[in-house]
Amino acid sequence: MKNTxxxxxxxxxxxxxxxxxxxxxxxxxxxxxxxxSLSLLGPSGCGKTTLLRIIAGLEKPYSGExxxxxxxxxxxxxxxxxxGMMFQDFALFPHRNVSENISFGLEMKRVARKEISSRVxxxxxxxxxxxxxxxxxCELSGGERQRVALARxxxxxxxxxxxxxxxxxxxxRLRERLLSDLCTILRKSRLTTIWVTHDQSExxxxxxxxxxxxxxxxxxxxxxxxxxxNPANRTVADFLGFQNIIDGKKIGEKGGxxxxxxxxxxxxxxxxxxxSHVEEFSDGFSDIITGIVMDSSFQGAIRRISIKxxxxxxxxxxxxxxxxFFDIQxxxxxxEVGSPIFLKINPAGIKILNGVES
Amino acid sequence: MDRADIVIFRRDNLSRADQLFKEEExxxxxxxxxxESHAALFSAQEQEEAVPTARTLHGxxxxxxxxxxxxxxxxxxxxxxxxLAGIFIRSFSDQSASSYLSxxxxxxxxxxAGIIWFTLWQASLSTILTLMVALPCAWVMxxxxxxxxxVIMTLATLPFVLPTIVVASAFQVLASTISDVAASSWxxxxxxxxxxxxxxxLSWLVSSIQPEQSISMILLAHIFYNFSVVLRIxxxxxxxxxxxxxxAASMLGANGVQILFKVTLPLLRPAILASSMLVFIFCxxxxxxxLILGGPSFSTIEVEIYRQAAHLFNLPVASxxxxxxxxxxxxxMWVYTLLQKKRARLMPESEKISLxxxxxxxxxxxxxxxVTLILLLCVLPVAALLISSLYYNxxxxxxxxxxxxxxxxxxxxxxxxxxxxxxxxxxxxxxxAMALVIGGAASYLIREQADRKPHSxxxxxxxxxxxxxxxxxxxxxxxxxxxxxxxxPLNLRRSELLIPVVHTLVAFPFVMRALLPALRTIPSSLKxxxxxxxxxPFRVWLHIELPIIARALxxxxxxxxxxxxxxxxxxxxxxxxxxxxxxxxxxxFLGQPGAMNHGQAMAMSxxxxxxxxxxxxxxxxxxxxGHEGF
Numbered sequence: 001m002k003n004t005x006x007x008x009x010x011x012x013x014x015x016x017x018x019x020x021x022x023x024x025x026x027x028x029x030x031x032x033x034x035x036x037s038l039s040l041l042g043p044s045g046c047g048k049t050t051l052l053r054i055i056a057g058l059e060k061p062y063s064g065e066x067x068x069x070x071x072x073x074x075x076x077x078x079x080x081x082x083x084g085m086m087f088q089d090f091a092l093f094p095h096r097n098v099s100e101n102i103s104f105g106l107e108m109k110r111v112a113r114k115e116i117s118s119r120v121x122x123x124x125x126x127x128x129x130x131x132x133x134x135x136x137x138c139e140l141s142g143g144e145r146q147r148v149a150l151a152r153x154x155x156x157x158x159x160x161x162x163x164x165x166x167x168x169x170x171x172x173r174l175r176e177r178l179l180s181d182l183c184t185i186l187r188k189s190r191l192t193t194i195w196v197t198h199d200q201s202e203x204x205x206x207x208x209x210x211x212x213x214x215x216x217x218x219x220x221x222x223x224x225x226x227x228x229x230n231p232a233n234r235t236v237a238d239f240l241g242f243q244n245i246i247d248g249k250k251i252g253e254k255g256g257x258x259x260x261x262x263x264x265x266x267x268x269x270x271x272x273x274x275x276s277h278v279e280e281f282s283d284g285f286s287d288i289i290t291g292i293v294m295d296s297s298f299q300g301a302i303r304r305i306s307i308k309x310x311x312x313x314x315x316x317x318x319x320x321x322x323x324x325f326f327d328i329q330x331x332x333x334x335x336e337v338g339s340p341i342f343l344k345i346n347p348a349g350i351k352i353l354n355g356v357e358s
Numbered sequence: 359m360d361r362a363d364i365v366i367f368r369r370d371n372l373s374r375a376d377q378l379f380k381e382e383e384x385x386x387x388x389x390x391x392x393x394e395s396h397a398a399l400f401s402a403q404e405q406e407e408a409v410p411t412a413r414t415l416h417g418x419x420x421x422x423x424x425x426x427x428x429x430x431x432x433x434x435x436x437x438x439x440x441x442l443a444g445i446f447i448r449s450f451s452d453q454s455a456s457s458y459l460s461x462x463x464x465x466x467x468x469x470x471a472g473i474i475w476f477t478l479w480q481a482s483l484s485t486i487l488t489l490m491v492a493l494p495c496a497w498v499m500x501x502x503x504x505x506x507x508x509v510i511m512t513l514a515t516l517p518f519v520l521p522t523i524v525v526a527s528a529f530q531v532l533a534s535t536i537s538d539v540a541a542s543s544w545x546x547x548x549x550x551x552x553x554x555x556x557x558x559x560l561s562w563l564v565s566s567i568q569p570e571q572s573i574s575m576i577l578l579a580h581i582f583y584n585f586s587v588v589l590r591i592x593x594x595x596x597x598x599x600x601x602x603x604x605x606a607a608s609m610l611g612a613n614g615v616q617i618l619f620k621v622t623l624p625l626l627r628p629a630i631l632a633s634s635m636l637v638f639i640f641c642x643x644x645x646x647x648x649l650i651l652g653g654p655s656f657s658t659i660e661v662e663i664y665r666q667a668a669h670l671f672n673l674p675v676a677s678x679x680x681x682x683x684x685x686x687x688x689x690x691m692w693v694y695t696l697l698q699k700k701r702a703r704l705m706p707e708s709e710k711i712s713l714x715x716x717x718x719x720x721x722x723x724x725x726x727x728x729v730t731l732i733l734l735l736c737v738l739p740v741a742a743l744l745i746s747s748l749y750y751n752x753x754x755x756x757x758x759x760x761x762x763x764x765x766x767x768x769x770x771x772x773x774x775x776x777x778x779x780x781x782x783x784x785x786x787x788x789x790x791a792m793a794l795v796i797g798g799a800a801s802y803l804i805r806e807q808a809d810r811k812p813h814s815x816x817x818x819x820x821x822x823x824x825x826x827x828x829x830x831x832x833x834x835x836x837x838x839x840x841x842x843x844x845x846x847p848l849n850l851r852r853s854e855l856l857i858p859v860v861h862t863l864v865a866f867p868f869v870m871r872a873l874l875p876a877l878r879t880i881p882s883s884l885k886x887x888x889x890x891x892x893x894x895p896f897r898v899w900l901h902i903e904l905p906i907i908a909r910a911l912x913x914x915x916x917x918x919x920x921x922x923x924x925x926x927x928x929x930x931x932x933x934x935x936x937x938x939x940x941x942x943x944x945x946x947f948l949g950q951p952g953a954m955n956h957g958q959a960m961a962m963s964x965x966x967x968x969x970x971x972x973x974x975x976x977x978x979x980x981x982x983x984g985h986e987g988f
Contacts, residue, residue, distance in 0.1 A: 056609060058605050058608070058609075077608075077613075078605075078608045078609060079607075079608045079609070079610075079611045079612055079613050080611075082611070083609060084609060084610075085605075085606070085609040087602055087605070087606055089602070091602040091603055091605070091606035092606075093603060093606075093607075093621060093625070094625070095624045095625055095627075104607065104610050104612075104620070105610035105611055107620075108607075108610055108611035108612045108616060109611055152610070153609075153610075156610060156611060
């Protein structure tokens with residue numbers, strides 16, 4: 001984050017939410033600066049949509065505070081908060097056409113008619129739907145609907161914009177294309193944004209900060225880069241799609257987890273290997289992994305290999321076998337499937353995860 | 359969710375919607391008109407929803423020999439179009455005077471103008487009153503979830519499926535009870551305790567309603583009958599509208615009142631319009647209720663057709679009125695179809711049903727008031743009927759029921775009530791068989807057409823064609839049949855088959871409506887897989903199709919059976935004395951003086967009520983299971 005003037009826009013403090021005595025959200029603490037975007041990332045049912053709805057005012061928290069520009073929002077009805085929300089299946093009004101949908105929020109604000117029409121055409125232009133202005137909602141394609149929903153949300157110039165799985169209702173190909181469009185438009189608008197998603201790449205692409213949630217708790221809040229390079233615990237690492245997570249013991253500690261980044265390995269040839277090359281980490285494992293190549297698949301710039309290795313290689317004393325996955329630079333020669341392989345691990349690619357799970 | 363899930367999910371929605379509509383349509387007696395409508399909706403939905411399944415083996419399955427295709431078409435031609443043509447011919451080519459003269463006579467006579475005016479007027483008022491009662495209840499039912507809701511909903515729908523004659527007798531009992539109460543005025547004393555303003559108000563209310571033979575009982579019966587139409591259509595729409603629309607509006611800065619007027623009501627409008635149109639059509643062609651509750655002073659077009667034809671033997675006038683009725687109903691059906699299309703279009707796409715529990719005291723009291731209202735409205739008339747059938751000379755007795763099966767001499771009827779019951783059962787069973795054959799063949803014909811030439815005009819027209827009998831009122835149907843099928847080339851006047859034929863005409867579209875959605879859920883790949891594994895076409899049908907459509911088939915069969923048992927309007931025309939059915943016998947009993955006659959009418963009505971109710975509840979249940987099955 002740059003050293004610009006940072007104004008705290010939204011603060012969520014010690015927020016709890018219960019439904020039928022079931023804890024849906026526990027001790028949520030988030031703060032978001034003006035103009036920044038935050039993603040709530042987590043598996044379905046983790047409470048991210050509930051959190052969004054609480055911020056919007058559509059649900060009441062059990063306890064805790066939500067401050068917006070320093071003002072407690074608890075007693076403010078949703079329609080008075082001046083927040084914008086884009087719903088998961090867009091919730092476009094079927095009895096109004098495209099521009100009538102977009103103008104709804106402006107009408108509610110009793111904006112003058114002239115101003116409404118100019119703002120609506122501005123919005124239509126922004127989302128590139130000028131020609132569909134008088135279309136019925138049911139005549140629109142999925143991508144068009146998404147853009148109408150976005151325009152409708154942006155039209156009344158909300159102070160905070162929330163998007164609940166904005167790409168969730170679309171199919172994969174459309175999703176990838178619209179993701180960048182959506183990000184561009186949002187960046188242009190410079191609004192403070194909260195984005196709910198279960199898709200890691202969406203969260204990374206769309207936001208300055210990612211908040212990983214799991215079963216009602218915040219696991220980690222950080223920038224996408226930091227999150228990727230230093231996942232706080234196993235849940236986060238799992239959710240980010242890391243596969244090389246190994247139970248292990250760090251010397252002097254009770255237990256833990258070790259994560260090896262998939263791009264941390266480089267193959268070394270057998271004859272080039274002598275014992276002198278093998279460094280020992282202080283934590284008690286060597287930087288060379290030996291294993292059998294189980295699978296090798298070409299993926300463009302990289303080649304993904306899976307190897308079966310005995311943990312003895314990595315951890316002194318551990319016995320079990322494990323399959324690890326590595327992304328190898330495309331030009332490096334790889335032994336055939338079934339052959340042994342020696343991999344040198346870059347110490348920077350090894351992360352110790354904190355979560356104790358044994 | 360992967361693609362297959364989505365497909366199944368959508369199917370489910372389709373059948374849910376269909377179930378809802380079909381439930382509206384269940385009917386006995388002359389309220390049959392209600393049905394057609396959905397044909398239109400259904401075909402509209404079809405075009406959007408039924409993305410055709412892979413259709414690779416063009417016509418390699420032909421379980422449908424030409425005979426089966428011809429049967430339903432021939433049936434329709436002989437027993438629907440031929441009688442209808444008869445009415446046209448009668449109206450326009452009269453021996454005595456040229457046709458337009460009788461038309462002129464109708465419009466010039468002030469009595470006829472009064473009848474047409476009354477028909478429109480009572481239908482409008484009934485519709486408005488029904489809306490006033492049903493809309494608040496629809497809001498409660500579409501918003502809250504509470505224990506016993508399903509039972510209440512079934513109970514609220516029950517009146518809709520009761521034979522018109524049962525409703526009429528129930529309200530006649532209710533009317534006389536109310537006037538008895540008013541006369542004795544003990545209720546006044548109990549309820550409000552003596553002479554005060556409330557007591558005065560109550561007695562004024564009772565005397566101004568003038569329960570017996572008055573418009574208020576007709577209106578009340580219409581509300582009772584049609585309440586569930588508005589309730590079901592609107593509350594379904596309300597609940598599937600979900601809270602998202604309202605939340606979206608709220609996020610855009612709309613307050614509660616703005617949400618109601620800018621979002622909720624505009625969204626509900628097509629549902630409200632469509633259901634009120636439906637109610638209007640039913641009340642417009644109401645026959646039994648007005649004939650029995652209205653007495654000689656009230657007459658709608660439908661009743662007048664019967665009076666002119668059966669009492670005054672004035673066939674030209676009856677023909678003209680029938681033609682008028684046909685034009686009216688077809689016109690209204692057309693409007694309704696347009697409304698339905700709009701409704702289908704505005705039906706929210708997210709099919710999530712969102713209901714919340716009533717937690718606040720306001721919500722709780724709304725639920726309590728709604729449930730009480732439904733119980734009062736739906737249970738009171740039925741209870742009055744059942745009690746009066748068991749009440750003789752101040753004590754409880756089964757005498758009326760026993761009397762039905764005793765062969766008392768000097769009967770005013772050609773046949774005994776017991777014989778009428780056995781007639782009704784025989785007719786109902788024959789109707790069941792015939793309706794299954796005709797309806798089944800028609801369904802297969804429609805599906806075959808759709809499979810082979812999905813976009814041909816013929817294929818699209820077939821279904822509405824077979825649904826046509828539903829948009830024709832019972833009395834016009836009966837009238838058409840007696841004026842055409844009583845002479846050569848096709849004389850069925852003395853045939854035992856006439857009544858089952860009439861009933862089949864009414865019932866077979868219901869069989870189709872139950873069967874078609876089930877047939878459509880069978881992907882052709884299923885049959886293709888079976889045939890590649892070596893099953894002959896017949897065995898494919900036996901082992902693959904039949905098990906899948908079995909439930910739908912039984913629903914259709916039960917429909918046919920109960921419809922035949924309760925049919926009144928057309929039967930009253932077509933039944934010869936020796937083939938009298940239960941509803942006609944009840945009508946004749948009601949027309950006779952004396953406690954014994956009245957009591958027997960109540961007893962027969964009660965039996966019919968219980969049989970129909972049992973059938974309805976059974977249908978509701980198998981359908982609910984069947985749902986998961988498909």
